Amino acid sequence: MKTAIHSVHAREILDSRGNPTVEVDVRLKDGTMGRASVPSGASTGIHEAVELRDNTCRYRGTGVARAVNHVDVDIASAILGIDALNQTLVDKAMLELDGTPNKSKLGANAILGVSLAVARAGANACNMPLFRYLGGTTACRLPVPMFNILNGGVHANWQGTDIQEFMIAPVGAPSFKEALRWGAEIYHYLKKLLHDEGYSVNVGDEGGFVPALKRNADALEFIVKAIEGAGYRPGEDVVLAIDPASSSFYEDGFYHLHTENRKVEAVEMIAMYAAWVDNYPISLLEDGLAEDDWDGWKLLNQKLGHKIEIVGDDIFVTNVERIARGIKENIANAVLIKPNQIGTLTETIAAVRMAYGADWSAMVSHRSGETTDSFIADFAVALDTGHLKTGAPCRGERVEKYNQLLRIEELLGESAIFAGRRNVLPRAS
Numbered sequence: 001m002k003t004a005i006h007s008v009h010a011r012e013i014l015d016s017r018g019n020p021t022v023e024v025d026v027r028l029k030d031g032t033m034g035r036a037s038v039p040s041g042a043s044t045g046i047h048e049a050v051e052l053r054d055n056t057c058r059y060r061g062t063g064v065a066r067a068v069n070h071v072d073v074d075i076a077s078a079i080l081g082i083d084a085l086n087q088t089l090v091d092k093a094m095l096e097l098d099g100t101p102n103k104s105k106l107g108a109n110a111i112l113g114v115s116l117a118v119a120r121a122g123a124n125a126c127n128m129p130l131f132r133y134l135g136g137t138t139a140c141r142l143p144v145p146m147f148n149i150l151n152g153g154v155h156a157n158w159q160g161t162d163i164q165e166f167m168i169a170p171v172g173a174p175s176f177k178e179a180l181r182w183g184a185e186i187y188h189y190l191k192k193l194l195h196d197e198g199y200s201v202n203v204g205d206e207g208g209f210v211p212a213l214k215r216n217a218d219a220l221e222f223i224v225k226a227i228e229g230a231g232y233r234p235g236e237d238v239v240l241a242i243d244p245a246s247s248s249f250y251e252d253g254f255y256h257l258h259t260e261n262r263k264v265e266a267v268e269m270i271a272m273y274a275a276w277v278d279n280y281p282i283s284l285l286e287d288g289l290a291e292d293d294w295d296g297w298k299l300l301n302q303k304l305g306h307k308i309e310i311v312g313d314d315i316f317v318t319n320v321e322r323i324a325r326g327i328k329e330n331i332a333n334a335v336l337i338k339p340n341q342i343g344t345l346t347e348t349i350a351a352v353r354m355a356y357g358a359d360w361s362a363m364v365s366h367r368s369g370e371t372t373d374s375f376i377a378d379f380a381v382a383l384d385t386g387h388l389k390t391g392a393p394c395r396g397e398r399v400e401k402y403n404q405l406l407r408i409e410e411l412l413g414e415s416a417i418f419a420g421r422r423n424v425l426p427r428a429s
């Protein structure tokens with residue numbers, strides 16, 4: 001069999017924050033190679049699959065030599081000879097070898113690196129672009145890029161807003177290429193506005209600016225002005241989205257808004273979001289409440305789920321068991337999809353399918369610590385997710401995903417469709 005896995009080799013590389021991460025090369029019997037690397041979060045959900053780190057003196061404890069060794073020795077011997085085109089079988093072999101509920105034995109970083117590299121090798125062996133190999137011949141819809149142009153929270157060392165991510169979505173653009181241009185123009189206009197008002201224009205982990213604003217809502221004001229200043233219509237051409245990543249400021253039953261010097265309960269957070277949705281063209285709210293605040297989430301979805309997209313990240317962690325509970329309890333209407341939260345391509349696809357089965361949407365996401373691997377760009381087209389977030393239109397590891405989507409759009413030519421408003425709500429009620 002030409003596509004049988006012939007060798008598996010991992011190495012320790014650096015991510016965009018200067019921390020070690022796993023890169024994997026998979027070679028097939030016919031000589032084809034597939035390479036993939038693994039990102040890493042900072043506002044990580046406590047229910048995520050385990051990212052194995054060495055905890056030795058190397059790299060201040062963050063080394064991944066153990067995960068690399070698990071790939072080279074244990075995983076390699078378990079999957080050598082398996083057909084790379086049978087992704088399910090490869091992933092199943094790794095799950096069985098690990099045997100734990102959270103991949104703590106081998107490490108989700110080890111397993112995911114192999115899983116994605118096997119998919120790439122398969123695509124290369126078939127001489128197909130990755131998006132087509134994964135999504136089939138009808139995969140032709142480009143996602144709306146959700147540009148994170150203002151960073152706060154842990155991605156900004158708490159030097160900016162409590163809200164971690166303020167995003168713009170150019171839903172009115174006629175193509176992905178134009179959406180990228182609109183996003184970059186607005187990004188640069190925002191830089192000028194912040195600079196003119198005396199704020200820092202240094203950037204956070206995901207490439208967005210980190211101004212030391214006094215109120216979280218000030219960020220929304222600046223962004224609306226930047227959209228207008230760049231010549232676009234807020235709410236029509238470009239809508240807003242926010243990811244407070246609220247688990248990172250939730251403690252003892254309260255949400256601690258450091259910038260505003262106050263702590264509030266879930267109901268007050270919901271009232272704050274509802275007021276923002278009334279006053280600004282916000283279409284999507286991710287992780288408005290904390291990762292185990294199921295009751296709060298239910299209220300939040302009752303209040304805003306008919307108006308905007310309510311996306312669960314830390315609460316679902318791309319895990320079908322948690323998503324199933326969310327669907328049953330009706331606590332959201334969308335799932336954030338991060339392959340490294342769950343650890344295999346097969347399980348990531350299952351999470352997207354479960355969301356679709358419930359008439360929810362799915363948004364593909366990078367991590368705050370990234371590599372230049374653009375797997376998620378192809379994945380978003382393959383699974384037709386309609387939107388994807390991968391940071392600001394700035395910084396190499398962020399723009400590589402957006403640039404890959406440009407290439408895919410070019411390759412598709414006239415058959416390319418831009419998702420536009422399809423997934424980025426306001427929802428049709």
Ligand code: PGA
Pocket residue numbers: 040041042043044045243245313365366367368369
């Ligand atoms: P993380 O942040 O990659 O640091 O977890 C991204 C997010 O919260 O969506």
Ligand code: ZN
Pocket residue numbers: 243245286287313314336
């Ligand atoms: Zn998030």
